[in-house]
Amino acid sequence: MKRSVIKVLLVILLIFLPVILHQAYRWLTALPDQITIAAGHPEGRYYSMALQLKDLLEQQLGTKVKVIQTKGSLENLALLRSGKADLGFYQPGAEYVLQGFQTEQEKSKPPQQAVTDRICFIANLYSQVVHVIVPVNSEIIKLADLKGHRIALGEQGSGDLAASLPLLRHAQISLEEITPAYLSYEEIEEQFDQNQLDAAILTVGIEAPVLHELLDTGKYRILEIPYIEALTRKETHFDEYEIPAGMFRRADPVVPPQDLPTVACGAHLLARESVSDELVSGVTAIILHQDFSKQLQLNELIEGGNSFVRDSQGFPLHVGADHIYNPELKPFLNSEFVEVTEGMRSFIVSMLIATYLLWRQIQKRREKAKEHKLDRYIRQLLAIEKKQMKLDGNNLSDGPDLQVLLDEVTILRQENLNQFSAHELNEDRATDAFLEMCHALSDKINAKLLGWKIDRLGEKINKSPESDS
Known part of the structure; x- marks a missing residue:
């Protein structure tokens, strides 16, 4: 939105620039x-x-x-x-x-300074x-x-x-x-x-x-x-x-x-x-x-x-x-026009350059702000990884906890994807690395969750003969 406003202002400036120069020339000359x-x-x-x-x-x-x-x-x-x-x-x-x-x-007259x-x-x-x-x-x-x-x-x-x-x-x-x-x-x-x-x-x-x-x-x-x-x-x-x-x-x-x-x-x-x-x-x-x-x-x-x-x-x-x-x-x-407007032209060019540099600075701050959000996501992801390290899937309660951690990783990945456009995702290597980390952690949790399910299935099979006898 802000980028569109800047573009509109630049177009308006370019449209009225000849009029501004003409009036300035008439005033100055x-x-x-x-x-x-x-x-x-x-x-x-x-x-x-x-x-x-x-x-x-x-x-x-x-x-x-x-x-x-x-x-x-x-x-x-x-x-x-x-x-x-x-x-x-x-x-x-x-x-x-x-x-x-x-x-x-x-x-006899004193010299005059001219x-x-x-x-x-x-x-x-x-x-x-x-x-x-x-x-x-x-x-x-x-x-x-x-x-x-x-x-x-x-x-x-x-x-x-x-x-x-x-x-x-x-x-x-x-x-x-x-x-x-x-x-x-x-x-x-x-x-x-x-x-x-x-x-x-x-x-x-x-x-x-x-x-x-x-x-x-x-x-x-x-x-x-x-x-x-x-x-x-x-x-x-x-x-x-x-x-x-x-x-x-x-x-x-x-x-x-x-x-x-x-x-x-x-x-x-x-x-x-x-x-x-x-x-x-x-x-x-x-x-x-x-x-x-x-x-x-x-x-x-x-x-x-x-x-x-x-x-x-x-x-x-x-x-x-x-x-x-x-x-x-x-x-x-007119040579006088060129001379008179030289300062104005320098001023306008300087303003355009300053506007461009300011726009670039805003863009960099936006990028830094996005990087700060990504850092937050990474910290949350590391916290989930620490939690899953404490769960090996051998305990009966590990399964539900692993499923909660897996859902948290999925939600975290979705929130991150909503913050970036397809072009930014293609250009930003940090986001790509974060997504790979999410996938790796999801695989880890899924592996433990699969082990826990197998153990639960084995326990159920082992209990079956005893119930038959």
Whole structure:
């Protein structure tokens, strides 16, 4: 009966196992209630793009999104690695260029202990173009003229600074030959208005609000960068780029007055490797959708498609993004599902093994219990054998006593046979030995009983002549 119950329970478990695994997978891999995006300065494209992505994620995935204002790429990368941000925008090459570069103010800060997490690539969104901006009436005509002037290079840890430093090296201008200013976009605009700034190097998308706020006024112009091919050869994170004439202002003075060669680098969206594959897949699908590209005027993304958006430059592709870029390579079982259910599968297998071992233990106890009953039968059989040894069949009262012992052996044998099935009798050698002992004892008692009957018959025959005479 108990064995049947165990079998039924195992069948029920196997029937509901897929449902249990599915529900467990949905629970364990559910999209987070809230994620954080490390953006940038409010006047840059990172921030406006983060806000657009926030709205779409909340609408389509139902996940709350928090956008953090930061100083730029290096801070975004640090927030990702420390687990304080799930997604972040990054300018390729920024960490390499800024490694070891710190102002005195930054050097005085205590080092921060960051919890590292592997960073993965999601998408390349647009080109961040290098603009060297000076007042329209400035004496600075070419890049080399920046020497001796106060130049805004971007905030500490920003992509602007990461682009400004190699550009100055390219122009063979050291920081000692200028007065560097590490300013935000707002501070750049304010100091330009107050004539406290001679030039600014901005590395932003050509749709960035700060560019249009400055250049639409007609008060500023953009310097040409010489020897661009040499610059891109030495600084591999830069690509050649051309700003179309009249991009920022088409009334006189036109900005720029003609097509202006410059350089640009990518704008990457990164994520921690531990971020849900489903979430990253949802983010990637939103980015690749034409509505997203059109709303943010990501013309390069629309024209370049897969080849442009996958220009990762050094970061491994996140599994969730790869599922969108290469749907035909998506495994039958989601890697996250396999990882999440691995512990569950181990638990289920362990439970099955434990159930089997418990069942075997119960079986052994049952067998031991049967052996204990057999021992009892054997002890009773030995007691009967001792009794029959005291009876030799010579006394008149031995016959009835022997018959009682013979009946006891028969009853004992019947009780034993009722405790075992035919299969158990065939497999259990101890029971077989017990039955042989019963048969041997029965033969012994029968022999004595037969002798007693013969003696009684002889006595009756001997008494017959005497009765005749």
